[in-house]
Amino acid sequence: MTPVDVVILAAGKGTRMKSKTPKVLHPLSGRPLVLYSVEAAAQVSSRVPVLVVGHAENEVRTAVGDRVRYATQAEQLGTGHAVAQARTLLEGQSDHVIVIYGDMPLLRAETLQALYAAQCSSAGPFTMLTQITLNPRGFGRIVRDAAGSVLAIVEEADATPEQKAIQEVNLGIYCFRADWLWGHLDQIPLSAKGEYYLTDLVAIAVGQGEQITAITLDDPLEAIGINTRVHLAEAEAALRQRINRELMRSGVTMMDPAATYIHPGVQIGRDTLILPNTIIEGPTVIGEDCVIGPNTVIRASHIADGCEVRSSVVEDSRLDQGVRVGPFARLRRGAHLEEDVYMGNFGEVKGSRLGRGVKMGHFSYVGDADVGEETNIGAGAITCNYDGVDKHPTTIGKRVFVGSSTMLVAPLTLGDGARTGAGSVVTRDVPADTLVYGVPAKPKKLPESEDS
Numbered sequence: 001m002t003p004v005d006v007v008i009l010a011a012g013k014g015t016r017m018k019s020k021t022p023k024v025l026h027p028l029s030g031r032p033l034v035l036y037s038v039e040a041a042a043q044v045s046s047r048v049p050v051l052v053v054g055h056a057e058n059e060v061r062t063a064v065g066d067r068v069r070y071a072t073q074a075e076q077l078g079t080g081h082a083v084a085q086a087r088t089l090l091e092g093q094s095d096h097v098i099v100i101y102g103d104m105p106l107l108r109a110e111t112l113q114a115l116y117a118a119q120c121s122s123a124g125p126f127t128m129l130t131q132i133t134l135n136p137r138g139f140g141r142i143v144r145d146a147a148g149s150v151l152a153i154v155e156e157a158d159a160t161p162e163q164k165a166i167q168e169v170n171l172g173i174y175c176f177r178a179d180w181l182w183g184h185l186d187q188i189p190l191s192a193k194g195e196y197y198l199t200d201l202v203a204i205a206v207g208q209g210e211q212i213t214a215i216t217l218d219d220p221l222e223a224i225g226i227n228t229r230v231h232l233a234e235a236e237a238a239l240r241q242r243i244n245r246e247l248m249r250s251g252v253t254m255m256d257p258a259a260t261y262i263h264p265g266v267q268i269g270r271d272t273l274i275l276p277n278t279i280i281e282g283p284t285v286i287g288e289d290c291v292i293g294p295n296t297v298i299r300a301s302h303i304a305d306g307c308e309v310r311s312s313v314v315e316d317s318r319l320d321q322g323v324r325v326g327p328f329a330r331l332r333r334g335a336h337l338e339e340d341v342y343m344g345n346f347g348e349v350k351g352s353r354l355g356r357g358v359k360m361g362h363f364s365y366v367g368d369a370d371v372g373e374e375t376n377i378g379a380g381a382i383t384c385n386y387d388g389v390d391k392h393p394t395t396i397g398k399r400v401f402v403g404s405s406t407m408l409v410a411p412l413t414l415g416d417g418a419r420t421g422a423g424s425v426v427t428r429d430v431p432a433d434t435l436v437y438g439v440p441a442k443p444k445k446l447p448e449s450e451d452s
Contacts, residue, residue: 004116005094005178006041007086010034010102011054011073016228022056024102025063026232029239029263030281032063033226036105042067043109044116047094050086051102078195079172080188087182096120097176099198103226106238107173111222115175118215125180125205127213129173131223138227139169140199142214150212153199168216170199171223180205239264260293269305287321301331317349320356338373352383361404367391372398372416380405383412397432 014023024034034051041049051068053060054076061070071085083099090097096119098112111129119127128150130142140153141163153170154163187204188196205212217223221238224231243264244257251270254260260274265282268274272286275293280286284298287305292298295311303309304321311327317335325331325343334351337343341354344362352366355373360366364377367385370393371377381402383394392410396402400414403422408414418430421437430436435444 002045002113002116003047003094004045004096004098004175005047005086005090006045006049006098006100006112007071007083007090008034008037008041008049008051008068008100008102009079009082010037010060011052011076011082012103013055013076014103014227017226017232018229022059023226025056025059026226028105028226028232028235029243029261031264033105034060034064034102035067037100037102037107038064038067040107040109040112041098041100044098044112050089052082052085054082078191078193079198080185080196080200083181083198084185084196087185090178091182093178095178097178097181099172099174099176101172101225104171104173104222104224105226105235106222106224106242108219108222111217111219112173112175115173115215118213119175119177122211122213124211124213125184126174126176126201127215128202129171129217130168130214131171131217131220132167133169133220133223134167136164136167136169137223137225139171141166142168142170144168150202150214151206153202155197155199171217171225172198174198296326344379355398366394368410369394369396371396372400374398375400375402377402378404378406378422382407384409403437 010024017023025032038049049068050071051064052071052073054073057072069089071089073082073085115127115129138156140155141159142150143152143154145151184201184204188200191197202212224235224238226232226235240261243262244254244260247268248254252268253273256276259276261279263282266280266284268286269288271288272290278293278296281299284301286303289306290303291308296309297313299315301314301317303319306322307319308324309326312325312329314331316333317331319337320339322340323337326345328345329343330348332350335349336353338354338356340356341358343360346363347360348365350367352369354371357374358371360377361379363379364381366383368391369383375396384407385391394408394410395413397414397416399417401419403420403424405423406420407425409427412426412429414430415432417433419435420426424437424441425439426436426441436442
């Protein structure tokens with residue numbers, strides 16, 4: 001971490017996205033684009049980055065919050081004008097300023113560190129990041145002299161056929177000596193389009209006899225900038241590839257990484273198998289020796305070691321060790337399945353705890369309930385927790401047997417060892433070791449020999 005200032009440019013409209021949503025707020029793996037740049041900046045510098053906002057400023061501020069300091073570009077008059085809006089906050093505060101963009105989400109903090117280190121070793125006023133590519137994607141070309149020194153940046157629209165053939169492009173990422181930057185921004189000329197381009201600082205520096213340093217990006221995926229939804233899809237694929245590769249290197253098995261969708265920040269333990277068409281969104285933690293998928297969605301959940309979740313949806317839930325779920329089950333917010341719970345196909349649990357060793361049959365629903373250990377919930381059993389106005393709790397004790405197609409009308413308590421007959425509608429509390437059946441269910445005291 002270094003005391004360098006980072007300016008993130010995020011004021012543009014992004015008209016090529018063809019969207020009501022500001023470009024930097026379009027989601028990439030579940031998070032707004034701009035947050036990737038904010039987090040990269042936070043990893044590079046000990047100083048809070050400056051985010052230059054303009055179009056849809058309030059929406060961007062709401063999404064980013066207090067992670068940054070804000071500078072407003074009321075009129076979008078080019079990149080040079082955008083950086084100038086940060087002058088009041090930054091001039092005289094640090095020795096160097098890094099400039100990046102809010103629509104380049106794959107740029108690594110390690111790359112920015114290398115850029116900063118190169119500038120610290122240079123006598124020139126700034127260092128720029130370039131890429132060698134056969135697909136220039138509209139970036140300006142780097143023009144060098146015979147000795148290899150940077151002479152100019154030529155924008156694609158202004159380039160001659162010979163210049164368009166140049167394979168080295170400018171990525172628009174710079175590390176400036178701060179005193180030189182603030183002293184020369186006002187010298188940028190107004191372009192024919194009525195804008196001030198940061199790239200013109202190259203010509204200004206060269207005209208003063210200064211040496212410009214350029215370092216080449218090693219990983220072409222980092223250079224993906226988002227201007228269209230096609231670019232967004234490319235970035236999504238590249239980020240997925242990066243995440244999956246790191247997880248596999250750490251000991252996770254993926255049958256088909258190209259069909260596995262895992263968001264940043266997800267943690268997965270060694271020897272866990274992820275099957276195809278699985279989506280795992282953060283913040284999620286999955287333990288070791290699990291089997292997840294296929295065709296499974298997991299969001300913001302904690303799954304312990306040795307669990308199986310097959311063809312199911314798990315949201316804001318907790319699964320303790322050895323839990324088996326699915327296929328075609330759904331766990332909604334607040335579900336907690338303790339050790340060795342089995343939840344069958346087409347079951348649903350919401351806001352409930354299933355104690356250790358509970359078996360929940362298929363086509364059952366448990367909502368707003370607390371279920372004791374080793375209880376069996378038969379097929380088609382339902383906790384009727386909602387009366388049209390309020391939600392009500394159901395408490396089920398240990399070693400209870402809930403017969404198939406039982407309706408448990410909450411609020412309701414079933415004592416330890418209670419049983420319900422198939423098709424019962426239970427409207428009153430059931431004492432321990434008592435059998436109830438019928439509509440409405442009526443009790444029958446179990447003989448002592450059946451008290452197990």
